[in-house]
Amino acid sequence: MEGNLVIVESPAKAKTIQKFLGEGFVVKSSFGHIRDLQDKNLSIDIEGGFIPEYVIPAAKKKVVAELKAAAQNAKTVWLASDEDREGEAISWHLAQTLGLDTGSTHRIVFHEITKDAILNAIQNPRSIDMGLVNAQQARRVLDRLVGFELSPVLWRKIQRGLSAGRVQSVALRLVVDREREIAAFVPETYYKVDGNFVASGNKVKGTLDTRFKGIEDAMKFLEDSKGASYSIKSIDRKEGTRMPAAPFTTSTLQQEAAQKLRFPVSVTMRVAQSLYERGLITYMRTDSTNLSSLAIGTAKQYINENFGPEYHHARQFKTHSKGAQEAHEAIRPTYISNTGIEGTAQEQKLYSLIWRRTVASQMAEAKVMNTSIKVASDKRPELFGVQATQILFDGFMKLYTSEDTQEDAVLPEMHIGDKLECKGINADCKYTQPVSRFSEGSLVKKLEELGIGRPSTYAPTINTLTTGRGYIIKGDKEGQKVQVRNLALKGGEITESSKTETIGAEKGRLIPQDIGMMVTDYLTANFSDIMDYDFTANVEKDFDSIAEGELEWQSVISKFYSPFHNKVQESIQDKQYSHLERTIGTDPETGEVLIARFGQFGPYVQKGDGPGKVCASLGKGQLIESITLEEALRLFQLPRTVGEYDGISVIALKGRYGPYLRYGEKNISLPRGIDPLGITIEQCVTLIEETKSKDSQVALIKEFAGRDIQVINGRYGPYIKHAGNNYKIPRGTDAAALTEAECQKIIDSAPAPSAGKTRRFSKKR
Numbered sequence: 200m201e202g203n204l205v206i207v208e209s210p211a212k213a214k215t216i217q218k219f220l221g222e223g224f225v226v227k228s229s230f231g232h233i234r235d236l237q238d239k240n241l242s243i244d245i246e247g248g249f250i251p252e253y254v255i256p257a258a259k260k261k262v263v264a265e266l267k268a269a270a271q272n273a274k275t276v277w278l279a280s281d282e283d284r285e286g287e288a289i290s291w292h293l294a295q296t297l298g299l300d301t302g303s304t305h306r307i308v309f310h311e312i313t314k315d316a317i318l319n320a321i322q323n324p325r326s327i328d329m330g331l332v333n334a335q336q337a338r339r340v341l342d343r344l345v346g347f348e349l350s351p352v353l354w355r356k357i358q359r360g361l362s363a364g365r366v367q368s369v370a371l372r373l374v375v376d377r378e379r380e381i382a383a384f385v386p387e388t389y390y391k392v393d394g395n396f397v398a399s400g401n402k403v404k405g406t407l408d409t410r411f412k413g414i415e416d417a418m419k420f421l422e423d424s425k426g427a428s429y430s431i432k433s434i435d436r437k438e439g440t441r442m443p444a445a446p447f448t449t450s451t452l453q454q455e456a457a458q459k460l461r462f463p464v465s466v467t468m469r470v471a472q473s474l475y476e477r478g479l480i481t482y483m484r485t486d487s488t489n490l491s492s493l494a495i496g497t498a499k500q501y502i503n504e505n506f507g508p509e510y511h512h513a514r515q516f517k518t519h520s521k522g523a524q525e526a527h528e529a530i531r532p533t534y535i536s537n538t539g540i541e542g543t544a545q546e547q548k549l550y551s552l553i554w555r556r557t558v559a560s561q562m563a564e565a566k567v568m569n570t571s572i573k574v575a576s577d578k579r580p581e582l583f584g585v586q587a588t589q590i591l592f593d594g595f596m597k598l599y600t601s602e603d604t605q606e607d608a609v610l611p612e613m614h615i616g617d618k619l620e621c622k623g624i625n626a627d628c629k630y631t632q633p634v635s636r637f638s639e640g641s642l643v644k645k646l647e648e649l650g651i652g653r654p655s656t657y658a659p660t661i662n663t664l665t666t667g668r669g670y671i672i673k674g675d676k677e678g679q680k681v682q683v684r685n686l687a688l689k690g691g692e693i694t695e696s697s698k699t700e701t702i703g704a705e706k707g708r709l710i711p712q713d714i715g716m717m718v719t720d721y722l723t724a725n726f727s728d729i730m731d732y733d734f735t736a737n738v739e740k741d742f743d744s745i746a747e748g749e750l751e752w753q754s755v756i757s758k759f760y761s762p763f764h765n766k767v768q769e770s771i772q773d774k775q776y777s778h779l780e781r782t783i784g785t786d787p788e789t790g791e792v793l794i795a796r797f798g799q800f801g802p803y804v805q806k807g808d809g810p811g812k813v814c815a816s817l818g819k820g821q822l823i824e825s826i827t828l829e830e831a832l833r834l835f836q837l838p839r840t841v842g843e844y845d846g847i848s849v850i851a852l853k854g855r856y857g858p859y860l861r862y863g864e865k866n867i868s869l870p871r872g873i874d875p876l877g878i879t880i881e882q883c884v885t886l887i888e889e890t891k892s893k894d895s896q897v898a899l900i901k902e903f904a905g906r907d908i909q910v911i912n913g914r915y916g917p918y919i920k921h922a923g924n925n926y927k928i929p930r931g932t933d934a935a936a937l938t939e940a941e942c943q944k945i946i947d948s949a950p951a952p953s954a955g956k957t958r959r960f961s962k963k964r
Contacts, residue, residue: 202274206266206293208281211476212312216279219314220321227269229280233259234292236339241347249340249756255296263296270297275305277321282308282527283484283655284338284746287331294327301326310485311533312478334746340756341365341738345729348767349722356776357717358799362668366652367660368722369735371670373645374637375711375719382825384633386702390417390626390686394583396429396574396619401611403619405574405583414684417626421688423578429619432575432582441565443595445488445516446529446557449654450647452483455556457640460548461707463673464639465658470549471530478533479540480553484655485527488516490560494528497535498561510594512563531557559599566592570610574619585610623690628683630700636676636708650736661709670715676820678704713802713823717779725770728763784828793831795823804831816853833876842880849883851875862887903939910934910942921946 203224207213210228217226234253236242242252255263270276276299278290290306293299305324309316342365349363392407411417447455452471456462462470471483490498495513502511516529532554540550567588574583587610590596637645643657652660664671678701685696711719723730738759744750779797783804786793791807795817802817804826815834817826838852838861850861851869858875860867860883867890869875873882900917902909909920910928917934919926919942926949928934 204273205277284335288335311481333752337752386630399611405585427578433573435571454640559595562595565594624688626686
């Protein structure tokens with residue numbers, strides 16, 4: 200064939216597909232969308248039926264010109280963008296912008312970049328699916344209307360620079376609501392009792408079926424248990440099966456990669472995109488758990504050859520995702536025989552995860568024996584429970600298990616009535632725990648459960664909340680250290696010990712900030728529909744109906760827009776403003792009132808009023824609505840003189856960019872995790888000496904004193920210093936051999952720096 204132009208979305212994909220098609224085909228990339236709504240204008244003709252006003256961004260004009268020229272010289276144009284709604288819209292935009300002839304333009308789709316899939320797509324072209332295009336347009340227009348009209352409301356009522364979004368704001372509400380649920384939770388102590396027994400020479404651990412609320416009840420139990428004898432009251436054995444998980448969809452891949460690989464959602468999608476474009480996995484944006492007959496067949500062959508026929512069980516999983524759209528395949532390797540790949544460490548890890556999950560889904564279920572034993576005392580009615588699981592046949596677990604699959608030790612042969620020797624009983628003080636904060640993976644799972652957004656939108660949504668607007672931070676909660684009293688019964692004697700426990704500690708969680716809470720509260724109070732979980736999910740259902748051709752997209756937008764716009768206008772005109780402020784308490788030493796507020800530079804605490812008032816910014820993880828009086832008072836303990844070193848005071852302070860030390864004229868940032876209120880002089884000395892060592896790397900090479908010219912070897916290489924300004928020395932120049940005239944020439948040829956400012960040079964890291 201001659202004169203065939205294939206247009207794909209990414210250059211990496213274009214390179215891979217070009218290999219398969221060979222001569223007669225030219226494969227070019229559109230680099231994603233070639234036109235979109237304008238950045239700073241609404242770009243929607245509301246009166247004209249919500250028609251979008253698309254423009255070609257300046258950065259895409261060269262690409263469009265090249266594609267237009269290539270299309271004019273081609274006999275046939277194949278639009279091969281991705282096979283989802285976004286990809287369908289890209290093909291439609293290409294056809295519209297390039298002025299493609301419908302008679303010589305074909306739409307082709309494929310869910311994997313293999314030679315067979317590409318050639319099959321060429322043999323089975325179709326026209327552009329306007330249902331999918333309109334569903335994408337409806338989403339784009341609705342999201343633009345919500346963001347464009349709500350954001351100015353937030354600027355006026357709270358603070359400039361804020362933003363709102365249909366999915367973004369609801370996701371934020373989930374995180375904020377979870378934080379408040381945790382804040383309202385009151386931990387309660389209880390005593391967990393474990394018994395250590397010996398049966399037939401084997402150690403067996405049992406947990407009491409009762410938790411005691413206080414140390415008195417736990418002590419009474421241990422007192423009563425002195426000299427007790429123990430026997431087996433009941434044994435319950437049941438065979439069970441464990442089924443493998445379905446192959447990955449977009450959201451389950453994001454969740455599992457977050458849990459097992461500790462990948463942020465954005466990293467998972469970036470790496471998966473790379474694997475797809477290299478032809479290693481199928482399309483990574485999918486709601487489907489289906490596998491092709493070819494994939495099922497090749498998995499069978501691999502399992503039979505490597506594990507044996509008894510490990511194989513072909514199965515097709517039904518998609519249960521709420522509002523699942525395109526009937527694609529699940530995410531799987533394009534070739535099951537490729538057990539590993541070349542690439543970055545992240546690519547190899549993610550590919551391995553996808554490969555193992557896919558093959559495991561076609562393996563036999565695991566057979567297990569679950570044993571539950573009740574151990575009775577002759578002195579107390581409570582029972583100790585002993586649980587064990589024995590794997591009779593590992594099945595799919597030979598290849599893939601979840602993180603929460605923990606197997607207990609196999610129990611020795613035991614019978615009802617058998618006596619057990621008690622080696623000791625421990626009663627440990629514990630605290631009840633609130634529900635966990637969201638991680639990126641668990642937030643994705645919750646959004647999917649509620650039918651909010653689509654898996655392809657989760658990564659940019661979370662990124663906007665965490666890095667784009669600062670509504671949420673991803674970080675650790677240190678928790679609270681508490682002293683507990685534990686009891687132990689051994690050899691007929693009860694002993695008591697003290698131990699420090701940490702409660703409420705979490706790692707890598709999504710933590711809302713004050714500004715995020717303010718935005719959530721304001722939007723929930725004034726735009727309840729937008730913040731309603733069911734409303735957001737129902738909008739997704741409307742998009743599905745538009746894609747199926749059951750609803751007209753402009754009527755869906757019209758039905759939403761009128762009441763929404765009226766509410767926006769009412770909010771702008773009213774005189775209500777959202778000012779977060781809370782009186783914390785009174786300083787017991789001075790009697791001054793402490794008030795937490797949100798100001799221009801973020802949350803802070805003010806102590807006192809009038810000319811004598813003092814203010815201090817809240818620390819990381821502290822919130823206006825939950826900071827305690829004790830925590831607030833600690834903020835005013837800075838600046839703090841830690842001590843002296845070489846006769847110079849060492850002062851710990853907290854600035855806009857975090858805590859630091861002041862040592863003479865030097866400011867030294869404190870490493871993460873070091874509390875400026877608790878740092879010792881010894882730690883300060885270490886930091887000071889480390890700074891001096893780094894500074895010593897700056898050395899004088901030579902100088903021309905009469906001309907105020909110095910050649911200096913800095914941390915990032917040699918440079919010239921003259922009249923308070925720095926000048927870069929050209930690469931390859933021997934700094935030590937520079938003459939005064941050569942230095943002057945470099946100074947004269949360099950752009951004049953602004954007075955009083957130093958030109959900074961840095962090296963790539």
